[in-house]
Amino acid sequence: xxxxxxxLAAMSQGLAQEAKSAxxxxxxxxxxxxxxxxxxxxxxxxxxxxxxxxxxxxSDAWMLPGxxxxxxxxxxxxxLKPDKSTVWEYLAPIGAEVHSCQPLPExxxxxxxxxxxxxxxxxxxxxxxxxxxTIKIQGGGNAHNQFRQVRKTPQGTYLxxxxxxxxxxxxxxxxxxxxxxxxxxxxxxxxxxxGNTLITGGDEHRIIEVDAADKIVWELKAExxxxxxLAFNAGIQxxxxGNTVVVNWLGHLKxxxxxxxxxxxxxxxxxxxxxxxxLNLISSIQILDEDVNQDIYRLLR
Numbered sequence: 001x002x003x004x005x006x007x008l009a010a011m012s013q014g015l016a017q018e019a020k021s022a023x024x025x026x027x028x029x030x031x032x033x034x035x036x037x038x039x040x041x042x043x044x045x046x047x048x049x050x051x052x053x054x055x056x057x058x059s060d061a062w063m064l065p066g067x068x069x070x071x072x073x074x075x076x077x078x079x080l081k082p083d084k085s086t087v088w089e090y091l092a093p094i095g096a097e098v099h100s101c102q103p104l105p106e107x108x109x110x111x112x113x114x115x116x117x118x119x120x121x122x123x124x125x126x127x128x129x130x131x132x133x134t135i136k137i138q139g140g141g142n143a144h145n146q147f148r149q150v151r152k153t154p155q156g157t158y159l160x161x162x163x164x165x166x167x168x169x170x171x172x173x174x175x176x177x178x179x180x181x182x183x184x185x186x187x188x189x190x191x192x193x194x195g196n197t198l199i200t201g202g203d204e205h206r207i208i209e210v211d212a213a214d215k216i217v218w219e220l221k222a223e224x225x226x227x228x229x230l231a232f233n234a235g236i237q238x239x240x241x242g243n244t245v246v247v248n249w250l251g252h253l254k255x256x257x258x259x260x261x262x263x264x265x266x267x268x269x270x271x272x273x274x275x276x277x278x279l280n281l282i283s284s285i286q287i288l289d290e291d292v293n294q295d296i297y298r299l300l301r
Contacts, residue, residue, distance in 0.1 A: 025263065025272040027245075032061040032071055033234070033283035035251050039071050041288070046276060052084055059099040059148045059234075060284050065297040070109065072101045077111055079127070088127045097143040100150040105299050108132060112150035112160070116142045122150060122158055136176045141167075149188035149235065149284070159189040159197070169199050183208060183216070187234045187283075193295075198238055200246075205230040207246065220246070220268065228262045228270060234283035239292060242266055249283040261285055 026044040032054070039061050040051040054073050061071035068087060070079040074097050078089040092098045092113050100112035107126050114120040118140040124133035139146055139162050151159045153171075157179060161169045169185020172178055182189060186202025196217060198209045205222035207230070222230045228248070235247035245263045250256040260282040262273035274282070286293075 027263075027272060028288040029261075030061055030063050030069070030286040030288055031261075031279060031282045031284065032058040033247075033249060033281045034059060035281035036283070037280050039069060040279070042274075042279065046274075048278070050082065052080060057099075058284075060101050062101070062103050062286055063288060064103055065300050070101055070103060072098050072111070074098060077101045077109065088129070090125065090129055095143060099148045102149075102151055103296075103300055104152060110150060110152050110158075112147055114141075114143045114146040118142070118146075120146050120160075122160075124152075133174065135172060135174060137170075137172055137178075139170070148186075151188065151190055153191040155191070159191065161185040161187055161189055161199075167202075169197075180214075182210060183214065187232075188236060190236065190238070192238055198236060198244070200233045200236050202232050202234065203252065205233065207233055207236065207244075218266070220244075220264070224268050225262070225264060225270060228259055228264075228273065231258070232283075235285050237285060237287055237292075239263070239287065243271065245272075245285060245287060247282055247285050249281060251281050251283075256281075 028044050030041050032039040034057045038051045038053050039058060041049045043049050057074040058071055063069055067082050068079055076089055076091040076098050079087040081087060096113050096115050098111060098113050102110040104110055108124050111123045111125055119138050122135040123131050125131050135158055147161045153159060158172045159169060167186050169182040169189035170178055171180040182199055184201040184204055185199045186204060187200040189197055189199040191197055196209050196211050200207050207220040208216050209218040211217050232249040232252050233246060234249040237245040243263050243265050247261050259273040259275040263271050265271060
């Protein structure tokens with residue numbers, strides 16, 4: 001009897017493991033990053049499907065609805081076809097830096113350009129490099145330690161982060177008027193469909209989601225996820241199922257032996273992670289699953 005019980009228990013455990021394996025989360029994604037050496041599409045099996053060597057710091061990249069890739073590369077922005085030929089590019093003035101690009105409706109793109117006098121400009125630009133909107137802001141710092149990813153909200157405002165010590169995410173209107181300052185924000189702030197704002201803190205090792213009244217409704221601290229300690233938390237993506245994909249840039253660590261990216265549930269359980277040395281450092285990611293970008297692509301078409 002004891003042997004039978006043990007056999008049944010083993011079978012049950014095996015079935016449970018098989019079911020868990022069958023439901024394993026996997027994502028196809030686009031990655032780039034400071035020190036990452038390339039913009040690349042990575043398959044669900046971890047294989048690199050497409051790669052373009054950048055040779056410069058790259059902090060933002062998107063796959064567009066038709067399959068083209070647009071990315072920022074410190075000195076400008078470039079859009080590539082799948083065959084890696086250039087569709088168009090914008091080069092910043094000497095001394096300025098560009099770390100952000102966001103595709104917008106009507107064939108426009110939001111670019112963020114920063115200068116050594118502490119000022120910066122956001123441009124809404126089309127492929128002919130015609131500027132349709134310019135937003136001038138004065139946040140302080142030099143060309144390198146101002147924002148990384150800048151995002152336009154559905155409300156028509158602009159979310160800007162600041163790299164320098166003590167930097168906070170800020171929200172500006174189209175005239176560059178400061179509307180709101182958030183509790184932290186060193187890499188990116190993203191307006192969610194429910195109106196809340198999701199913000200990464202960089203070297204503050206902290207991520208928060210705040211509501212319209214600046215109440216923190218969700219938070220991820222450095223030690224909240226065992227084995228996935230927050231390093232410099234950079235890019236972020238909230239998925240339609242409510243999970244959050246966190247990009248853990250490891251460039252400030254001596255030992256880079258933890259995941260570069262991980263996905264967690266609302267209650268902070270890890271369901272997917274990327275720990276692959278061949279992908280180098282990652283600071284920006286776009287999950288490419290068909291259901292994830294439907295709303296974004298619908299606006300861009």
